[in-house]
Amino acid sequence: MAALTLHPDRLFPSDPTVRAIAQRLYREIAGLPIVSPHGHTDPKWFADNANFDNATSLLLLPDHYVFRMLYSQGISLESLGIRRKDGVAVESDYRKIFQTFASHYHLFRGTPSRMWLDHVFSEVFGFTQALTTATADNFYDSINAQLVKPEFKPRTLLDRFNIELLATTEGALNSLKYHSALKGTGYDKKVITTFRPDDVVDADRADFAANVQKLGELTGQDTQSWDGYLQALRIRRQFFRDHGATATDHGHPTAKTADLSKAEAAALFALCLKGEASTQQTELFRAQMLTEMAGMSIEDGMTMQIHPGAFRNHNPVIFQNFGPDKGADIPSPTEFVSNLKPLLDKYGNNSDLKIILFTLDETTYARELAPLAGHYPCLKLGPAWWFHDSPEGMLRFRHQVTETAGFYNTVGFNDDTRAFFSIPARHDVARRIDCRFLAGLVAEHRLGEDEAAELAYQLTYGLVKKAYQLA
Amino acid sequence: MAALTLHPDRLFPSDPTVRAIAQRLYREIAGLPIVSPHGHTDPKWFADNANFDNATSLLLLPDHYVFRMLYSQGISLESLGIRRKDGVAVESDYRKIFQTFASHYHLFRGTPSRMWLDHVFSEVFGFTQALTTATADNFYDSINAQLVKPEFKPRTLLDRFNIELLATTEGALNSLKYHSALKGTGYDKKVITTFRPDDVVDADRADFAANVQKLGELTGQDTQSWDGYLQALRIRRQFFRDHGATATDHGHPTAKTADLSKAEAAALFALCLKGEASTQQTELFRAQMLTEMAGMSIEDGMTMQIHPGAFRNHNPVIFQNFGPDKGADIPSPTEFVSNLKPLLDKYGNNSDLKIILFTLDETTYARELAPLAGHYPCLKLGPAWWFHDSPEGMLRFRHQVTETAGFYNTVGFNDDTRAFFSIPARHDVARRIDCRFLAGLVAEHRLGEDEAAELAYQLTYGLVKKAYQLA
Amino acid sequence: MAALTLHPDRLFPSDPTVRAIAQRLYREIAGLPIVSPHGHTDPKWFADNANFDNATSLLLLPDHYVFRMLYSQGISLESLGIRRKDGVAVESDYRKIFQTFASHYHLFRGTPSRMWLDHVFSEVFGFTQALTTATADNFYDSINAQLVKPEFKPRTLLDRFNIELLATTEGALNSLKYHSALKGTGYDKKVITTFRPDDVVDADRADFAANVQKLGELTGQDTQSWDGYLQALRIRRQFFRDHGATATDHGHPTAKTADLSKAEAAALFALCLKGEASTQQTELFRAQMLTEMAGMSIEDGMTMQIHPGAFRNHNPVIFQNFGPDKGADIPSPTEFVSNLKPLLDKYGNNSDLKIILFTLDETTYARELAPLAGHYPCLKLGPAWWFHDSPEGMLRFRHQVTETAGFYNTVGFNDDTRAFFSIPARHDVARRIDCRFLAGLVAEHRLGEDEAAELAYQLTYGLVKKAYQLA
Known part of the structure; x- marks a missing residue:
């Protein structure tokens, strides 16, 4: 019967020089608390605290x-x-x-x-x-x-897993009742929400108009008007901030942004509400909304996460029979340099704005993302995402991003998971891979070991808290 | 005078730990018979068995x-x-x-x-x-x-090279006389054909209409009609199966597929036959034919190979003076996620269908191909192809594909060559690279050595026979 | 206080076998003179020879x-x-x-x-x-x-840095007065110019028409006519050759080339001069001019460098406040296979023509550039450029290019810098990375060490002088 053992040196290179450095770097950061600023666990678990x-x-x-x-x-x-x-x-x-x-x-x-x-x-x-x-x-x-x-029990596991902070992700219409229920337990500082407004921004959704309607009801705004709609979003953002949110998240098919005049935007919104917008127009509306959200982030200080490039529900049979999120989302080629330009032209030089970019298209790491983040004050690079949230994927990220963007334009690790029990495993993999990457630089005399140790801390803890504004 | 020596550890990393593991893994599979399910050797060599x-x-x-x-x-x-x-x-x-x-x-x-x-x-x-x-x-x-x-002599070399099976590739109109001649020699089980219908499917070819005409003559079908044309293809597929074929092969400029209505397809076919189709229309016809071929593969059980992305005969001077296949075919960017969708929408969930995808655009390995193959039951990933059939190319394939598609959605090695004498060399390179890749995983405690040994066998032999249905 | 030490083995892998080979290879070529065939130092420094x-x-x-x-x-x-x-x-x-x-x-x-x-x-x-x-x-x-x-002093540093040759880059209208001033000093053989005609070829520039006007004044040609314009360019090329130039350089947004009829080209030129050309037409004009320049390279023997793919001045605020070259140029996806075809159709088989291709889109290394350079006699591959002129960037270049293009279709290193003091540092990094790459091949028994030593010399010195025709 095969043994199950987690080797203490797993994921470290076998070369003894590099491995020894990686061990030393890892030893210093292995015990740091987990900060999980982006994920999909269910807040009900922590509110109810019932056993699985x-x-x-x-x-x-x-x-x-x-x-x-x-x-x-x-x-x-x-x-x-x-x-x-x-x-x-x-x-x-x-x-x-x-x-x-x-x-x-x-x-x-x-x-x-x-x-x-x-x-x-x-x-x-x-x-x-x-x-x-x-x-x-x-x-x-x-x-x-x-x-x-x-x-x-979930709260006990939060402590056992050494989780300092866990952000969940909720749609704009969510009541946040589970986060409310946590207030006063001490766990409300540990489990916070994230504002994800795709459901009231993506006019390709069948429920878009209904969602916008509900948005109005929740906020007391006339969301049939462009101004009322924007104001309602501001109100919901504040509601989320009151439940701990320090960040928003935006899952769009592309990274397209736009900077329409107010009149154009209002007309486009009306068209979307009526369900008369073409595919190009709904895409343009999402593009405009990314820019609007960036503007609101400057107002309220929330960090903005952009996750573009997933072809959702690629398999219609699976979607029809089982619904979304059944493993049938597939990455597609993603372009940033032209697509982000309208937003960047407007807000790109504002160093109060914090935008974290993610990609499923690794060809953009060295070609587009690192050069953009190495210039624009508002841009930071999110970690290797989804299919690339893996040892090789993380190594490719560091190898392709670091030389142009440096380490300090990155933001630490996201586990991005609904698999609560796997959170320590995922963070441990990320920590090991970062230590391994740094150890390689040290072994090749490209970085001092003292510098690598400082960077290991930053990649694990310091930069995460800074990027997501977690005091 | 410089010595020519094949070092026994060639292609293994110099790190002693990894090298020792690679040696052990390789030792176990180095002697396995060669299964070559896709290539371009000339069947005449084996039929005539004359000396080169x-x-x-x-x-x-x-x-x-x-x-x-x-x-x-x-x-x-x-x-x-x-x-x-x-x-x-x-x-x-x-x-x-x-x-x-x-x-x-x-x-x-x-x-x-x-x-x-x-x-x-x-x-x-x-x-x-x-x-x-x-x-x-x-x-x-x-x-x-x-x-x-x-x-x-060729047959003696087949044995000396330890070749258990060698698939050649023939066009749809080929008489297969050399394969016929092998019947009864015992070598007919060793040298089989593959059905490659590009000549009767690609309406951009100058000889397309003539080929379709010949297809009719060979099969006794009215290939001027859509139904007759499809039936003729079915008959030829069976003829190839009778000469050992277990697979078809499709070399298309892109991976585009289509799912036209019968009336649309018939009209498009008629246009192509008359030579009046535009470039877009011939592309659409090829796209439709990939879907038709997938349907026939479900009927007759043949594995379907798709090789997209070559810009053929890029150099017109060379093409005019010397003809095709003179080193002037150049890869081009290739997209799978949208292009394959019509075919996958129709047949993608059928686990009786076996489609092997190849690419010349390595950016699709991690972004498109591994996610697709890690979901759709009908899809498997062919090995690194052509310019990427090389030590570094194979390593990139494994590094970029494995984490999302696993090993079991790949199909072993193809030598894809007309250079008969190089077949053992090519398979040996592939075996060494696979052992090296596996040894790296073992050395970093990401895989047990017993598992790596089982995988080395699968990558060399087991998965090939399964994917190509070689009993 | 942290020490600053340049480790003698920096950038070499820590594996003792590979490191020892890299050391031996590097030792032989570390002292070779620097040949810098492409860069942006200021010739005034060397003409005036004043202290910084x-x-x-x-x-x-x-x-x-x-x-x-x-x-x-x-x-x-x-x-x-x-x-x-x-x-x-x-x-x-x-x-x-x-x-x-x-x-x-x-x-x-x-x-x-x-x-x-x-x-x-x-x-x-x-x-x-x-x-x-x-x-x-x-x-x-x-x-x-x-x-x-x-x-x-600059000239003393040229000698101290062991610089055998340094090419600067000047626009087509430059007086080359600093290069003239060097004549007779002995440094005119060391500091040569490069002909970069973007200013008189890119009709998107606000000063295009004025520049073409000046081009006429400098050459005594009627540059309002297509024939006069081309003749003026020929005259300027000769003027640059008289100041040492052996190469031209072309920085275009894309790699697009064209082969218009003379009448079409003349009409397009007239439109551009009048400022009435659309964006597509100015792109087409640049495309045509690449082909014209290739033709002139065949006439006068100058090596042609093509640097496509930079999105210049991406940040309009920075451009407006500070001007160009302020770190806001961003790479973008670049296509070569179709874009270069018109030029290659016309001149691609001429082995007297020397075109060096650069890219900012690394996805083209293995997919497009290596296959093109491994076939067309006129094409060679420039080194990793700009954001990729870094240890990891150079390694990716060698790993992705070598198996298809070989070493002999590459042209050594470019420092491409205006940072004069960093030239030895940059060449040293390139030499170390090349030795490291070669050492890896030797350690894995893919190359003899004698061959690697010969290649280290070629990559550092031999191939540079050949590609840029530096006798």
């Missing part, structure tokens, strides 16, 4: 990294218990689903999921044997037995 | 990697004996051509051609000195002297 | 790598002493500016600027302590004290 109930519903069902890989190898989503929209029954035997997963665990070799899951199995649940068909039942039973214990 | 006659016509004249490099440095194709279409005489002194090549052999430093050729010189012909101007005559004479021996 | 007067105006003010990074972190260009176009006063206390720079020196960690500056501080000025806030005054005073010495 099952290995499968905790670890597998919400993790589209896991079931997309299984699906790619011909395993139906139904057999994995993913709920169908038409209500047709799917596999509901959680043990069986866990067994299916375990018997295909070899598919994850070489992927970050494997590394994160092994970390969870070993560090959080204490397993010493590898997950296989043979050990599946034992894993399943043991995880379930542990989950009911008091030390596995 | 000359070093120059065997090793240089058919190898566009070799003469394109020489041409780039100002050496005329005429002086290399490449036949002109106008019949003007070119160099015909094969010894002199071989000397020209030898005296420029330094140009290949750092290229895979150098590595393959040295392997052939050392392992196949037994040379112990490097090829230089001084040794050129000795090489030329010795190779020629060996080529006439019985142990250099 | 101040650390800040010498090292900081002209270096947009330095002030773009500081600006990206919120430090105003005014506070760095960058002159405003409106004459509003900016910081003029050079000591204070130097202190500002010193106190932000940590921002450059991991960037090539840091490496170059440390080299200058250590090797040129003899500092043994690192630059920090605490040592800033000492640096400033000591540099200034040294700058006034006779051994810091």
Whole structure:
């Protein structure tokens, strides 16, 4: 029976010189608290503080990294218990689903999921044997037995995981009731929200007009008018700030921005509301709204995150049967230099503005993003994102970005996850990779080891708190 | 006089830890039979089983990697004996051509051609000195002297090279007479064909209408009608299957697919046949035909290979004087996410369908191909292709693909060559690079060595046979 | 107080095997003279041979790598002493500016600027302590004290730096008076010019028509006619050749070329002169002019350099207040395969023509540039350029280009700098990286060490002189 061990030097190069430096750098920062300024955990967990109930519903069902890989190898989503929209029954035997997963665990070799899951199995649940068909039942039973214990309550885990801060992400219409419920518990400083207004900004959504309507109701503004709509957004931003938000987030198909006249913008908004906007016009409206949001960020001081480039719901069969977020979002080529220009022409030289750029198109790291961030005071570079949030992906990010943007135009790590239990694993991978990258520079006499140690601290902790304005 | 030695650790990293692991992994798979599911050797060689006659016509004249490099440095194709279409005489002194090549052999430093050729010189012909101007005559004479021996007959070499299976590639109108001739020799299981219908699908070709006409004659179908044309293709596919084919291959300028209605497709086909289709329309027709071929693959079970992105015959002077395949095909940017969507919308969730995607645009590895293959059951990723079929190219493929697609959504190695003698060299490079990549993961504690050993077997043998359905 | 030391093994890998080989290779070529065939130093320095007067105006003010990074972190260009176009006063206390720079020196960690500056501080000025806030005054005073010495005169430094040849770059209308002034000093063979006609070719410039007018006055040609304009360019090319030029340089937004009929070209030229050309038409005119320049290169034998892909003056606020070349030029996606085709169709097979291609879009290295240069006799690949002129950038270039283009289709290193004092540092980085790359190939038994030594010489010296026709 294969052992499950997390080697203390995992992810460090085998070259003894570099490894020794990486070990020393890592030792100093391994124990720093986790600051997680961008993610998708459910605030209900922390508000209710109820135990999680099952290995499968905790670890597998919400993790589209896991079931997309299984699906790619011909395993139906139904057999994995993913709920169908038409209500047709799917596999509901959680043990069986866990067994299916375990018997295909070899598919994850070489992927970050494997590394994160092994970390969870070993560090959080204490397993010493590898997950296989043979050990599946034992894993399943043991995880379930542990989950009911008091030390596995969400708030206790927040503390055990050494999480100093965890930002969730909520749509503009969210009541933030779970964040409200946390007030007075002491955990309201730990679990904060992020303002993500895509639902009231993206006129391609079927519910756009209804959402704008609700936005008006929530804020007492006439959101049928351009001015009222903008004012309503300001009010919601303040509401989110009152629930801890220090940042906004914007998931757009492209990085396109615009700087329309007020009259043009108002007319375009009216067209979008009526549902008469063309695809180009809804794209232009989103573009205009990025610029509007940048303006509001200057007003209220919130850091602005832009996540462009995902082709959402690429697989219509999956979307129709199972809905969004089922592993069928695919990156696409993304352009920044021309697309960001209208916003940058207007606000780019304002050093009070903080915009963090992310990409799924790695070709832009060295060609566009590092040169932009190495010039514009408002721009910083977010970490390797999504499919690139992996050892090799993070290394490519550092190798391609650092020489032009330096370290200080980057903002530390985002785990960007809804997989709560994997947060320590993900931050640990990022810390190891950063230490490894720095150790390479030291070993090649491109950086002093004292400087590398200072940078390891900044990449893990200092720059994150600065970029997201976490006092 | 410089020695020619193939170092037993060539292509392994010099770090002793990684190298030792790579050695162990390689030792286990170095002797596995060669499965070559995609290539361009001439079936006549194996049908006739006649000796090859000359070093120059065997090793240089058919190898566009070799003469394109020489041409780039100002050496005329005429002086290399490449036949002109106008019949003007070119160099015909094969010894002199071989000397020209030898005296420029330094140009290949750092290229895979150098590595393959040295392997052939050392392992196949037994040379112990490097090829230089001084040794050129000795090489030329010795190779020629060996080529006439019985142990250099093509079938004997198939066995000597430990080739379990070799797929050639033939156009849709090919008589497959050489494959037929192999029946009963025992070599018909070893040398199989592949169905490549570009000649009857690409309406930009001058001979398209004539080819479709011939297709009708060969199959007894009315290929002037859309239905008859499709039926004729089905019949030819079966004919190829009867000669061993388990796969089709499609070399298109782009990865564009379409899903037209039957009436639209029929009208477009008629336009193409009449030679009245615009460039966009011939592109659309090729796009539609990829989707048709995918449908037929579901019917008859053949694996479908898509090779997009080559700008063929970029140099009109060379094309006019010497014809196609003279080293003047150049890769171009290739997009998959939108282009494949019509086909994937129709068939993407069918796990009986097997489509292998190749690219010449490495930016798509991590951005598009790995995410697509890590989701769609029908998609697998072909190995690094053509200019990227090289140590660094293969490493980039594994580094950029593995974390999102895993290993099991890849399909092993293709040598894709008409250079028969280089097949063992090419497979050996691929095996060494895979072992090296795996050894790196083991050395960094990202994978167990037992897992790496299993993967080395899969990448060399198991996944190839599965992907190409070679029982 | 941190020490400033240039480690003798800097930039070499820490693996002892590779490092030892790199050391041996480097030892042989470290002392070769510097050949700098492309750069932007001021010929006035060498003509006047006056001492430089101040650390800040010498090292900081002209270096947009330095002030773009500081600006990206919120430090105003005014506070760095960058002159405003409106004459509003900016910081003029050079000591204070130097202190500002010193106190932000940590921002450059991991960037090539840091490496170059440390080299200058250590090797040129003899500092043994690192630059920090605490040592800033000492640096400033000591540099200034040294700058006034006779051994810091520009010509003396040319000799001290072991510079065999330095090419400057001048616009088509430049009087070349400084190069003239050098005649008879012996330094006219060392400091040569390069013909850069962008100012009379780019009709998007506000001064285009005026420049063409001046071109006529300088040459006695009627530059209002297409024939007269072309003849005037020929005359200026000869004038530059008389001042040492062996090469031309062309900085275009894209790599687009065209091959218009004479009548079309003449009509387009007339439209451009009248200021009535659209953006597409000025682009087409530049495209046509690249082809014209290639034709003239065949006539007069000058090597042609093409530098496409920079989005110039991306930041309009900076451009308006401070002018061009203030760190706001950003790379953009660049396409070569289609864009170069008209020129290549006309002249691509002429092996007397020498065109050196550069790119800011690294995705084209393996996909487009190496395949093109590995085929067309007229094409060679320039080194990693601008943002990619850095250790990692150079490594990516070699890793991605070599397997398809080989080494002999590359042309050695360009420092491309106006920072005269950094020239030895930049060439040293390039030499170390090349030796390191070659050492890796040797350590992995992909190249003999004797071959690597020959290549190190070629990459440092031989290929540069050949490509730029420096006898």
